[in-house]
Amino acid sequence: MRIERTIATKVLQWAGQYPLVTITGPRQSGKSTLSKMLFKDKTYISLEDVDERDFARRDPRGFLNRFKEGAVIDEVQRVPDLFSFIQTIVDQHNKDGFFILTGSHQFELMENISQSLAGRTAIARLLPFDITEAYPSPGNLLSIDEVLYTGFYPRIFDKKLNATEAMSFYVNTYIERDVRRLVNVKDMSKFEVFMKLCAGRTGQILNFSNLGNDCGIDQTTVKRWLSVLEASYIIKLLKPFYKNFNKRLIKSPKLYFLDTGLVSYLLGIQNETQLVSHPLKGALFESFVVSEILKKRFNAGKTDNLFYFRDNVGNEVDLVIDNGVSVDQIEIKSGQTVNKDYFKGINYFKKLNPGISRSFIIYGGDQSYMEKDVSISSWVNLNKIDF
Structure with missing residues (x-):
């Protein structure tokens, strides 16, 4: 049973206004499901996957250059070094809604956003169902x-x-x-x-x-x-x-x-x-x-x-x-x-x-x-x- 999320309208709006949309919220609140549902045309990658996480840490530029049309990157805070490389890529492409990022821990996520992505991303906070x-x-x-x-x-x-x-x-x-x-x-x-x-x-x-x-x-x-x-x-x-x-x-x-x-x-x-x-x-x-x-x-x-x-x-x-x-x-x-x-x-x-x-x-x-x-x-x- 797939339930339409109320916040979806705002997320789509922001994806047409900002190069990045970051969806944050607790574990299992539906961040991955929402991002997959709204951005079906984008490649989905989870940094909970050990192989993907190791690749991102070892070669962040090579990891990101695979995604010529952007991507959904789940639990992005797991590899903090990615943020500065994401900044460079979105500045080069100058395209709204290029990357959709998700993360389940405010401290790690917001600290990296404030350092590298300030002004480039909208922040959607997804709690469990209302x-x-x-x-x-x-x-x-x-x-x-x-x-x-x-x-x-x-x-x-x-x-x-x-x-x-x-x-x-x-x-x-x-x-x-x-x-x-x-x-x-x-x-x-x-x-x-x-x-x-x-x-x-x-x-x-x-x-x-x-x-x-x-x-x-x-x-x-x-x-x-x-x-x-x-x-x-x-x-x-x-x-x-x-x-x-x-x-x-x-x-x-x-x-x-x-x-x-x-x-x-x-x-x-x-x-x-x-x-x-x-x-x-x-x-x-x-x-x-x-x-x-x-x-x-x-x-x-x-x-x-x-x-x-x-x-x-x-x-x-x-x-x-x-x-x-x-x-x-x-x-x-x-x-x-x-x-x-x-x-x-x-x-x-x-x-x-x-x-x-x-x-x-x-x-x-x-x-x-x-x-x-x-x-x-x-x-x-x-x-x-x-x-």
Whole structure:
């Protein structure tokens, strides 16, 4: 089952405007499938292939000169020396959409792009399916518990896999392999514990000291391991939103996993029924909403610009989107009944920041309506909102 990806329109647009398009995102988010589908006329090469990788390292010019009409080069960050040679070739050809590059690790990829390909490439960020890609027909949409448990990695839908098994293989095969390559982790079992401790903190403001103590590592290691997970598109760390407010604000980042199926696996959840009364269901729901909004922005070619707000006396807004000239605020609640407490944070923040243009409550119920100047939206309609 091949599913049309929302971001495809932007990728094709950019391929007509830039000599390079770079598609980045987590392992198994569909980068290779998308690039093959959109650029059928181009030769496809994966640098995960040992022979191709060795050739590219040994003779980068000879490796690239095979592709007279350009190519799709998958996992290009595996051979950093290629980037300067790619620059030379695209400057010589002066042809849009000549090379399509993909990569699954931000640090390696973006560092090389900034050094050699700045201004020459568009950047497409492809996360796993969004809700409309995974469930294109409203009649196929599952309960929120099933959605949170299953997550959105394409292979689960393509092959109709058991989500727990699929995430187990995903962690063992991809995440741990990348971690071994990117950082010197002597004890992988400790990193596994670290990931599970992070899963238990999804939707929460991080305390680096507490996380380090619970895992038995120092704060420097905590921050380094978090940066690896973020660079691999496993988590997102939201910074606090503050613009000269008089109130003292919390300044630690807020952690979100970008796929609730992965969180469910790390938390030991083995089926959707266990989520019904799970103490972290609200945090998983919040992670789901944040991830969907991030996907929507990436699919439209926007930057994320996502923040949160919380002061030292507990006033908070789950999500703040800074659009430059305007600010949106979003409160996220997993409950199925809207109550007055849902409005507390957004009303407070609106008084503090008159620049608020739109206010939303996204909740676990099935009704969507306006209440005064607040748009109340069911999670089912989340993708219909223009964020």
